[in-house]
Amino acid sequence: MATQTIVHKKNDKSKRLAQVKSVPNLEKDIAMETEGLYVYYGQKEAIKNISLSFPKNGVTALIGPSGCGKSTYLRSLNRMNDEIENCRIEGSIIYKGIDINSPMANVFEVRKQIGMVFQRPNPFAKSIYKNVAYGPAHHGIKNKSQLDEIVEDSLRKAALWDEVKDKLHQSALALSGGQQQRLCIARAVAMNPEVLLLDEPASALDPVSTGKIEELIGELKKDYTIIIVTHNMQQAARISDNTAFFYMGEVVEYGETEQIFTNPNNERTENYISGNFG
Ligand SMILES: Nc1ncnc2c1ncn2[C@@H]1O[C@H](COP(=O)(O)OP(=O)(O)OP(=O)(O)O)[C@@H](O)[C@H]1O
Numbered sequence: 001m002a003t004q005t006i007v008h009k010k011n012d013k014s015k016r017l018a019q020v021k022s023v024p025n026l027e028k029d030i031a032m033e034t035e036g037l038y039v040y041y042g043q044k045e046a047i048k049n050i051s052l053s054f055p056k057n058g059v060t061a062l063i064g065p066s067g068c069g070k071s072t073y074l075r076s077l078n079r080m081n082d083e084i085e086n087c088r089i090e091g092s093i094i095y096k097g098i099d100i101n102s103p104m105a106n107v108f109e110v111r112k113q114i115g116m117v118f119q120r121p122n123p124f125a126k127s128i129y130k131n132v133a134y135g136p137a138h139h140g141i142k143n144k145s146q147l148d149e150i151v152e153d154s155l156r157k158a159a160l161w162d163e164v165k166d167k168l169h170q171s172a173l174a175l176s177g178g179q180q181q182r183l184c185i186a187r188a189v190a191m192n193p194e195v196l197l198l199d200e201p202a203s204a205l206d207p208v209s210t211g212k213i214e215e216l217i218g219e220l221k222k223d224y225t226i227i228i229v230t231h232n233m234q235q236a237a238r239i240s241d242n243t244a245f246f247y248m249g250e251v252v253e254y255g256e257t258e259q260i261f262t263n264p265n266n267e268r269t270e271n272y273i274s275g276n277f278g
Pocket residue numbers: 041044046064065066067068069070071072073084
């Protein structure tokens with residue numbers, strides 16, 4: 001995968017700085033990390049001092065009871081919280097050696113390289129083809145055969161190609177919920193991201209579609225770093241390499257999924273995974 005920077009394209013000086021500073025991250029094989037991250041909604045402190053590193057090509061699950069800040073944290077990782085008026089961030093979110101909130105970072109590049117899929121499938125009211133081609137076309141790819149290739153490749157990666165290859169120009173809204181969610185994954189993949197943020201991507205789906213999404217995540221991690229919020233403990237145990245347990249805006253425990261689920265260090269983690277609260 002080609003290395004891309006996330007800085008403003010015309011700022012050559014910043015670009016050089018970003019490349020130099022990204023080296024330590026690459027050495028540690030960390031895709032991105034947060035350091036002392038706080039997120040506020042007005043006066044409310046929703047995320048408190050979270051420092052986490054996300055290994056490249058790993059699946060990290062964020063678990064914890066409702067309202068503990070999982071989605072807030074996830075949204076901060078590609079600046080989706082910018083869209084919320086009273087939301088404020090302190091601390092750093094380091095990706096490729098620069099803080100994605102620094103003036104040097106280009107928010108469009110950040111969101112291109114750190115893609116996001118939401119809880120409810122949200123395809124555009126356009127054809128299947130246009131849903132996938134929209135992002136790349138918007139970012140300057142005009143050549144039809146190149147777009148065709150991106151659409152096919154992205155749909156294949158999202159395990160949807162065989163189901164839709166004969167109806168690419170039909171409306172995406174005619175697909176089932178599970179297919180729509182895989183289309184949203186294809187739409188994110190079409191931007192050639194390095195990180196995929198998934199916010200409970202299977203919670204609105206039936207068990208068969210959920211199984212397909214879980215299987216797909218196993219495939220996608222070969223190419224991408226995946227950070228997923230899930231309420232489903234079994235799902236976290238099945239699909240993730242690492243798990244962070246969130247509680248009241250803090251990370252109580254972070255470690256390998258197997259350890260977290262079989263031998264947690266913290267009593268609150270143990271209570272949560274054994275279903276005693278949440
Ligand atoms: N736009 C907002 N404005 C104000 N407060 C918010 C906003 N979004 C979330 N919050 C608050 O921030 C806290 C964390 O919410 P968040 O949605 O991140 O938790 P969560 O762990 O993802 O919850 P759930 O599992 O129910 O989706 C909650 O107290 C919530 O009420």
